[in-house]
Amino acid sequence: MQEYDTLNSALDQANSGDPNSACVAALAIVEYDRATTGLIKAQKIAERRSGARGANARKALLAAEARLKHAEESLSNPASFDNAVSKVQEMLSEVQTALDSMGAAAAESTARRILLGLGFPKETLDAPFESLSGGWRSRCSLASVLLQEPDLLILDEPTNYLDVPSILWLQSYLLSLENTTVVIVAHDRAFLDSVTSETIIMRKGKLTYYEGSISVTERAIMKKRKGMIRMKEGLDRKKAHIEKGIAEGARMARKTGDDKRARAVKSKQKKLDERFGLEVSEKGHRFKLNRDLGGYHLTNRAELTIEDLDSLINLPFPVPEALRFPGALCTVNNVSFRYPSSDRLILDSASLVIHPGARVGLVGKNGEGKSTLVKLIIGQLRPTKGNIERHSRVNIGYYSQHSVEELTSTAVGKTPALAYFIETLKERNQIQVDEQTAFAFLGGFCLQGKLAGSIPIAELSWRTEGMVRLALALVVYPAPQLLVLDEVSTHLDMDTTSALIKSLRSYNGAILIVSHDRHLIQSVIEGAPLIPDIGGDGSDSNRESDEDEEDDYNTGVVYRVGPKGRVEALPGGVDDYISIVERRLSKEAVG
Numbered sequence: 001m002q003e004y005d006t007l008n009s010a011l012d013q014a015n016s017g018d019p020n021s022a023c024v025a026a027l028a029i030v031e032y033d034r035a036t037t038g039l040i041k042a043q044k045i046a047e048r049r050s051g052a053r054g055a056n057a058r059k060a061l062l063a064a065e066a067r068l069k070h071a072e073e074s075l076s077n078p079a080s081f082d083n084a085v086s087k088v089q090e091m092l093s094e095v096q097t098a099l100d101s102m103g104a105a106a107a108e109s110t111a112r113r114i115l116l117g118l119g120f121p122k123e124t125l126d127a128p129f130e131s132l133s134g135g136w137r138s139r140c141s142l143a144s145v146l147l148q149e150p151d152l153l154i155l156d157e158p159t160n161y162l163d164v165p166s167i168l169w170l171q172s173y174l175l176s177l178e179n180t181t182v183v184i185v186a187h188d189r190a191f192l193d194s195v196t197s198e199t200i201i202m203r204k205g206k207l208t209y210y211e212g213s214i215s216v217t218e219r220a221i222m223k224k225r226k227g228m229i230r231m232k233e234g235l236d237r238k239k240a241h242i243e244k245g246i247a248e249g250a251r252m253a254r255k256t257g258d259d260k261r262a263r264a265v266k267s268k269q270k271k272l273d274e275r276f277g278l279e280v281s282e283k284g285h286r287f288k289l290n291r292d293l294g295g296y297h298l299t300n301r302a303e304l305t306i307e308d309l310d311s312l313i314n315l316p317f318p319v320p321e322a323l324r325f326p327g328a329l330c331t332v333n334n335v336s337f338r339y340p341s342s343d344r345l346i347l348d349s350a351s352l353v354i355h356p357g358a359r360v361g362l363v364g365k366n367g368e369g370k371s372t373l374v375k376l377i378i379g380q381l382r383p384t385k386g387n388i389e390r391h392s393r394v395n396i397g398y399y400s401q402h403s404v405e406e407l408t409s410t411a412v413g414k415t416p417a418l419a420y421f422i423e424t425l426k427e428r429n430q431i432q433v434d435e436q437t438a439f440a441f442l443g444g445f446c447l448q449g450k451l452a453g454s455i456p457i458a459e460l461s462w463r464t465e466g467m468v469r470l471a472l473a474l475v476v477y478p479a480p481q482l483l484v485l486d487e488v489s490t491h492l493d494m495d496t497t498s499a500l501i502k503s504l505r506s507y508n509g510a511i512l513i514v515s516h517d518r519h520l521i522q523s524v525i526e527g528a529p530l531i532p533d534i535g536g537d538g539s540d541s542n543r544e545s546d547e548d549e550e551d552d553y554n555t556g557v558v559y560r561v562g563p564k565g566r567v568e569a570l571p572g573g574v575d576d577y578i579s580i581v582e583r584r585l586s587k588e589a590v591g
């Protein structure tokens with residue numbers, strides 16, 4: 001403490017007078033203080049100890065006395081004082097240069113701007129890091145990486161735990177970095193589409209490079225694949241026609257003993273064997289095997305192979321039974337809510353109706369009350385004011401944000417997925433399911449073989465993803481008429497999210513989704529294409545990639561759970577919400 005006091009008073013001197021002398025004096029005094037403390041300690045030890053240990057202690061005492069003498073000399077000797085001053089000056093100028101190059105003067109204000117952009121409330125900016133929860137700590141780490149403005153910025157799933165306002169802020173921040181190359185691993189399609197211009201897809205251990213964002217890339221792959229399929233169909237028809245001609249010619253040659261015809265047939269067969277296959281190269285010109293494909297080839301044409309792009313993931317959702325009695329599944333009438341432990345009104349006079357087969361999306365900033373509204377809808381919480389009516393026969397399936405955490409609890413984590421699935425369905429839904437059926441069902445969710453039968457849940461190699469699939473399988477197995485999904489895509493990769501979107505789009509039951517994933521809401525609730533048309537030319541070739549899209553998709557309503565507990569339907573859906581947020585962000589940037 002004494003040393004800090006010395007340094008602090010030196011700092012005061014530095015601010016008011018000669019900084020160099022003050023620094024050197026401070027360092028010399030600190031050294032003198034240390035030496036004095038060391039000497040006192042050494043004296044005490046030497047007094048207490050006898051024998052060999054006492055001799056050692058006395059040696060240490062002599063050393064301490066020597067250090068003290070040296071420190072006293074350096075305080076009084078003008079030559080070493082000057083030497084120290086020039087060394088300190090050198091150090092100070094190096095530090096100053098480094099600080100200038102880092103933009104240190106503006107560092108604090110930039111750090112505050114980044115933290116606010118990533119959603120930190122003003123009052124938490126100066127709170128100790130240890131006091132932050134896990135989600136806020138990750139945001140803080142992201143902020144510190146952004147602050148460094150490196151030449152190469154690698155971000156692994158930066159949008160996890162970020163809400164839409166923070167994601168939009170991050171998008172514009174990344175786009176503003178002129179001298180930084182950014183490499184992003186992410187599953188948020190809308191985010192990737194807005195910030196990336198090149199895509200590397202890793203599949204089956206192979207990396208393939210593409211120009212354009214993920215959606216541009218996927219549309220291009222689909223288009224190329226469609227072209228290949230058409231070409232293959234044409235070739236197959238042509239081949240069948242030639243083969244028929246050859247068979248006919250050979251039959252006639254045999255019947256008439258016509259050698260000339262037999263030779264012509266043989267030549268046709270040779271041509272078919274050697275020169276049949278791919279006719280157009282990737283660049284669009286006429287395909288020549290020896291020019292367009294490296295290596296030695298026995299034939300002149302390459303076999304036309306069409307890569308199977310269909311995702312291996314397929315989440316089979318059972319079909320819910322229609323309710324025999326008509327009526328809404330859930331009606332929220334003027335509901336207000338506050339937690340008993342708090343004064344804050346989380347929801348104020350909220351109203352909404354969910355009809356059978358409806359699509360409902362909830363968007364809003366972190367902490368605005370989306371999950372609270374969901375818990376009221378499913379009956380886990382009761383309104384403080386107003387009322388909620390539920391259809392008397394409705395079966396509700398609820399995937400909570402905490403489903404994965406529940407599965408990591410020690411007791412559950414030791415159980416294999418299959419046993420947990422059977423047991424939980426029995427407990428939660430009074431559904432008895434036999435092993436074979438459960439095994440087959442989990443297989444559809446990529447929990448096959450040992451992954452389902454013997455490996456404990458906590459030891460699954462792709463743990464979180466596997467747990468989301470298990471939790472989801474449990475929620476959809478009873479085929480609920482109302483499926484409620486709160487932040488289901490946070491831990492899913494893009495292939496699984498796409499499979500989930502497909503399953504949800506064809507689900508007959510009503511769906512309520514809470515998500516910060518704009519694409520998930522837009523494609524499930526608003527019926528937007530599975531792969532957005534970023535180019536926007538709307539040509540037939542682009543439509544071709546939407547083979548799974550239905551023209552008469554039952555589009556739904558997106559509600560914003562906003563400030564002061566208000567819940568409002570957004571006529572323009574997610575786009576409206578994005579505009580609201582962008583307006584706020586640009587106001588804040590000006591302010």
Ligand SMILES: Nc1ncnc2c1ncn2[C@@H]1O[C@H](COP(=O)(O)OP(=O)(O)OP(=O)(O)O)[C@@H](O)[C@H]1O
Pocket residue numbers: 163339341342346364365366367368369370371372373401561
């Ligand atoms: N059991 C509780 N007791 C008191 N306050 C709570 C409780 N649960 C949640 N809250 C508070 O209620 C507010 C709304 O929380 P809620 O989880 O509904 O927000 P959210 O919009 O779903 O947020 P997120 O996007 O982060 O999931 C938050 O400020 C939260 O801290």
